[in-house]
Amino acid sequence: MITTSGLTKVYRSRGREVTALDGVDLHVREGEVFGVIGQSGAGKSSLIRCVNLLERPTSGTVTVAGRDLTALTGRGPRAGKELRQARSRIGMVFQHFNLLSSRTVQDNVELPLEILGRSGKERSCRALELLDLVGLADKAGAYPAQLSGGQKQRVGIARALAGDPKVLLSDEATSALDPETTRSILQLLRDLNRQLGLTVLLITHEMDVVKSVCDSAALMEKGRIVESGTVSELLATPGSELAAALFPVSGDASGDDRTVVDVTFHGEAATQTVVSQLSRTYNIDISILGAAMDTVGGRQVGRMRIELPGPYEENVVPIGFLREQGLQIDVLGPEPALVQGGAK
């Protein structure tokens, strides 16, 4: 649905050059919620602003819904008619809501429809319908200043949906909100994604956001995408930084001569009592150093850090047993990769 290839953005200001995007290849599939995460200054905002060409890429192409937007730009800095039309099919939600304080909630939602040239009656019907969808039907006549942050963002979302977009872009839409409100806004985005088949590209710096709503995610660093894939793919990738950040488990070995293993459960396996089985079968004492269980991308995933007595060499068989159960095993510490491969 959204594809960028070789996307580069270089900002030039007063002779200095900042490379915000350095050859970004991103692929967002239709109907998925895609999260981009990364440190401040990694280029996340630059990326999302390049998707609807609010920021003109220095090089590379952006394709949204099969249309090459970079080909629609005129020569001057102003957006031509075709690009503006394409933009009206891409909704955008902002961190600071960006609602017009001079307009009521309903009039704010009607604004994109005014730009599209819809009639007054059609506009108000659609606006009220959307306000109902985001749960603010009773606030149609209020001014943005009279709303809470979460309510403002709901209006922002309703406004972004007014033009019937297939794609929704969201740059840190929940960063200005408290955790409770964040959850409800994310839930709303998720529902809209399911109900309307909306493709959502969202930028965030909170791992929780990715965990609770994203199907896929990408990690950005210094203008590049260093990891990307569906959340389950990422979790199944040994050594994935994103996976470790999404699902942190902590706990240190209680002494030398111990083997520490991270066990990741997916779906069904999570309900099995693997650890007690392991303990019974091999008659070893297993201590649990840390564990977490969560729903990631709609699937139940658990991670557990366990400690087996003895060095790795003595534990090859029990670890092999765990692998046989369909669990993902990451052995921590000085285990050579070769040994890990041979243990299978």
Add this chain to the structure above:
Amino acid sequence: MTWTDWPAMQPLLSEACWDTLYMVGWSTLIAVVGGLPLGVLLVLTDRGGLLQSVVANKVIGQVVNVARSMPFIILMVALMSFTRTVTGTTIGREAAIVPLAIGAIPFFARLVETAVREVDGGLVEAVQAMGGNTWTVVRKVLVPEALPSLISSATTTVVALIGYSAMAGTVGAGGLGDIAIRYGYQRFETQLMWITVGILAVVISLIQFAGDYAARALHRRGGGSGAAPRLRLLRDRTLAAETATAGTVAAETATAGTVADETAADVSKVA
């Protein structure tokens, strides 16, 4: 003249009142119609603006600066032949409207520029993301969002124009300022002069009050998007209070206020 001459004074004063209102009304209208687009253009053509154009920005800015730096009385003389082409005469209140309006256009334009610059860039971006063009941005965002400040700017312009219109009296345009000069200064009829000053003070206070009220009402509806406009209103309010209590000082204070506004606009230009 004394108080017993009221029947003689009254028609003189009411005619002068109408002359002032006529001149100020029309020149304000022209100043708003001309200054609003100019001020908006100053923002749009500036670096990073939607219609970025260094040349256009420099040219408009320079024209505005020159017109702003011209003392009104000189502007009036300098514009005489132009006034004659437009109105067919160089005396009378119609003739006074031309230099008044031309003097007020750049004044108002700078105030508009400052007000429009205050509008959050995120709103412009939001409308662009919806597919809006520059005209949509101006119509749906810049002007409506800056409206409270624009009303304050218009109020300041009206008050300044009342001051200038007194000088217009020197080209036989009539008006309250003219009476104050002719009777008070040239004929030493101080009583009539004080009455005129009193009327001017009351008129200015009323205008300031109405402007503040409208701006504040709109601003409150918008919930107050920043501290700057509120501070500004606060200052204007103290100004209005002074005007109401001390009649003579009022006109001076008002002028001082506008001068302060002018400097503020210039400072922001430099920055």
